Amino acid sequence: MQKQRTERPAGSSYASQNPLLRIWGWGKDEHGRLIGAVISALIAVVLGMLPYFAAAQVIIGMLAGEKDLSFYLPWLGLGLAGYAARTLLYNMALSMSHKATFSILKSIRKNILEKLPKLPLGTVMDMSSGKMKQIIVDQVDGMETTLAHLFPELTANIAGPLFIVVCLFVLDWRMALLSIVTLPVGMAFMMSVMGSYAKNYEGAVKTTQEMNGTIVEYIGGIEVIKAFNQGKSSYEKFADRVKANASYYYNWMKKSQFGVSMGYSIVPASLVTILPVGWLWYRNGSLPVETFIMVIILSLGIAGPLIAAMNFVDTLATIGTTVASVDELLSAEEQHHGDKEVRIKGKDIELSHVSFGYHEDKNILRDVSLSIPAGRMTALVGPSGSGKSTIAKLIAGFWDVKDGAVSMGGVDEKKIPLEQLYDQVAFVSQDNYLFDESVRENIRMGKLAATDKEVEAAAKAAGCDAFIRSLEKGYETNVGGGGAHLSGGERQRIAIARAMLKDAPIVILDEATAYIDSENEAVIQKAIAKLVRGKTVIVIAHRLSTIKDADKIVVVKDGKIEAAGKHEELRKTCPLYESMWQAHIGAKDGDVA
Numbered sequence: 378m379q380k381q382r383t384e385r386p387a388g389s390s391y392a393s394q395n396p397l398l399r400i401w402g403w404g405k406d407e408h409g410r411l412i413g414a415v416i417s418a419l420i421a422v423v424l425g426m427l428p429y430f431a432a433a434q435v436i437i438g439m440l441a442g443e444k445d446l447s448f449y450l451p452w453l454g455l456g457l458a459g460y461a462a463r464t465l466l467y468n469m470a471l472s473m474s475h476k477a478t479f480s481i482l483k484s485i486r487k488n489i490l491e492k493l494p495k496l497p498l499g500t501v502m503d504m505s506s507g508k509m510k511q512i513i514v515d516q517v518d519g520m521e522t523t524l525a526h527l528f529p530e531l532t533a534n535i536a537g538p539l540f541i542v543v544c545l546f547v548l549d550w551r552m553a554l555l556s557i558v559t560l561p562v563g564m565a566f567m568m569s570v571m572g573s574y575a576k577n578y579e580g581a582v583k584t585t586q587e588m589n590g591t592i593v594e595y596i597g598g599i600e601v602i603k604a605f606n607q608g609k610s611s612y613e614k615f616a617d618r619v620k621a622n623a624s625y626y627y628n629w630m631k632k633s634q635f636g637v638s639m640g641y642s643i644v645p646a647s648l649v650t651i652l653p654v655g656w657l658w659y660r661n662g663s664l665p666v667e668t669f670i671m672v673i674i675l676s677l678g679i680a681g682p683l684i685a686a687m688n689f690v691d692t693l694a695t696i697g698t699t700v701a702s703v704d705e706l707l708s709a710e711e712q713h714h715g716d717k718e719v720r721i722k723g724k725d726i727e728l729s730h731v732s733f734g735y736h737e738d739k740n741i742l743r744d745v746s747l748s749i750p751a752g753r754m755t756a757l758v759g760p761s762g763s764g765k766s767t768i769a770k771l772i773a774g775f776w777d778v779k780d781g782a783v784s785m786g787g788v789d790e791k792k793i794p795l796e797q798l799y800d801q802v803a804f805v806s807q808d809n810y811l812f813d814e815s816v817r818e819n820i821r822m823g824k825l826a827a828t829d830k831e832v833e834a835a836a837k838a839a840g841c842d843a844f845i846r847s848l849e850k851g852y853e854t855n856v857g858g859g860g861a862h863l864s865g866g867e868r869q870r871i872a873i874a875r876a877m878l879k880d881a882p883i884v885i886l887d888e889a890t891a892y893i894d895s896e897n898e899a900v901i902q903k904a905i906a907k908l909v910r911g912k913t914v915i916v917i918a919h920r921l922s923t924i925k926d927a928d929k930i931v932v933v934k935d936g937k938i939e940a941a942g943k944h945e946e947l948r949k950t951c952p953l954y955e956s957m958w959q960a961h962i963g964a965k966d967g968d969v970a
């Protein structure tokens with residue numbers, strides 16, 4: 378089996394890379410700012426110690442009975458200056474890291490948005506729009522505060538206590554040991570909880586996604602739910618998911634409560650050891666009062682920042698989950714068609730020994746060979762699920778074939794740049810997406826440079842000018858998300874107008890008239906006749922009467938070509954076609970009756 382090239386194989390080393398290293402990699406242009414933020418935060422930490430020293434000196438002076446204001450003023454000035462400089466530098470660090478973060482998040486979103494068009498349509502469609510939105514908007518957005526604060530705060534919160542401990546050792550190593558003795562005990566309790574944070578958070582994301590999925594399904598399927606009176610059972614499913622989500626969080630917090638409370642109580646309790654032992658040493662003369670006071674004041678600056686640093690374990694786990702989702706998207710297999718335009722001679726299409734499946738384990742098309750002559754109409758017919766649309770989408774380049782080849786004008790489609798390939802084909806299906814914009818802009822999608830006149834001419838040719846003018850704001854009427862303000866038939870006619878404007882040499886009509894009522898069918902058939910004049914046309918239609926005059930009719934069954942020929946010929950030689958034709962005639966008679 379021919380393997381598609383991938384930019385980065387799934388499950389590559391990225392998966393195991395530290396999330397911060399991945400972010401560092403994405404933010405190549407921001408390394409300067411990030412380093413600047415860390416250095417500023419470090420200097421802020423050092424300057425932030427000055428108020429502690431100044432306060433200690435003031436207390437020592439007071440205890441010594443110093444009454445001269447000129448003794449206190451320099452210390453007060455130094456303390457204030459240190460505090461002001463620390464605040465300034467710290468804010469500078471935050472400002473730099475915020476700028477870097479916004480730029481990194483922008484580049485992550487840009488990478489994803491640039492990636493999406495390179496993915497086979499199937500990969501994009503297989504991801505639910507809810508999941509995609511959650512990654513691109515919510516999860517990436519959720520990183521903002523964390524990432525902006527992470528570098529300066531984590532630096533300050535770790536470097537600050539470290540600096541204090543060094544100072545304490547310089548002052549008196551015995552007191553230094555006493556002031557940090559509570560740390561390992563408290564940390565051990567905290568780590569017992571934090572160690573499983575990433576796993577628990579992943580579980581929380583999963584139950585939240587399940588809950589959100591049910592909500593989206595409930596709202597999206599409300600029409601079916603009401604029509605089939607399933608309100609109660611659907612609501613129960615939704616309520617169950619909400620309860621499951623709430624109880625997951627409740628149990629997680631319950632499990633964590635003991636460890637976290639113990640940690641929060643023990644880590645800052647350094648005075649419990651410093652005060653009694655320090656008092657004894659002071660009393661026996663081995664600890665000068667100045668040192669004792671300095672140690673008491675300095676030790677108060679250890680626990681707070683360390684606990685804040687510990688809280689980053691949560692946020693790092695959150696970032697890890699987001700980075701993994703973004704990586705999954707960015708490392709998905711791409712379509713590689715190159716970007717150098719190729720010369721395509723003619724518009725005939727050839728499928729040679731094509732086998733294809735949407736998933737590795739199931740082939741939908743099996744060894745399909747088929748030629749579609751240029752400038753003619755070829756119809757694909759066959760039972761539902763036989764693979765007709767799949768053939769059409771492979772021709773349109775929505776997916777690449779894995780076995781065999783699809784060629785256009787003698788050139789393998791895999792060698793035709795996607796943009797050039799998409800320019801060759803106008804694809805009209807039964808589900809034509811309309812954007813939440815005006816009718817005019819939706820038609821203009823066919824050719825962005827088209828003038829208003831050209832748009833209206835295409836609409837006239839597609840037989841929808843009159844109905845568009847009868848809308849509230851004519852061509853400026855907004856069609857709603859997905860074209861929700863229009864009927865299926867109206868959407869279809871706008872899609873045909875869009876395809877007409879595109880004026881591509883190859884036209885694929887996949888059940889393009891499915892929603893059209895018999896009243897409008899003649900108009901649409903006329904429009905389609907104009908659309909396809911002089912083009913290579915591939916039509917998929919269940920109503921065989923619409924394709925019986927096709928130059929070539931291809932019968933597809935179970936992912937294979939059963940027969941090919943003209944209508945009369947197939948009626949005689951292909952029993953499947955004949956039975957489909959009889960069924961169609963019967964259905965039509967039934968309609969009339």
Ligand SMILES: Nc1ncnc2c1ncn2[C@@H]1O[C@H](COP(=O)(O)OP(=O)(O)OP(=O)(O)O)[C@@H](O)[C@H]1O
Nearest residue numbers: 499502735736741760761762763764765766767768
């Ligand atoms: N995106 C997809 N992912 C996975 N399977 C798919 C996808 N699209 C189609 N299939 C499956 O491929 C098979 C062929 O589908 P296809 O739409 O090509 O058939 P068809 O002949 O056009 O059917 P119909 O006449 O009902 O439109 C079906 O079993 C379908 O379930």
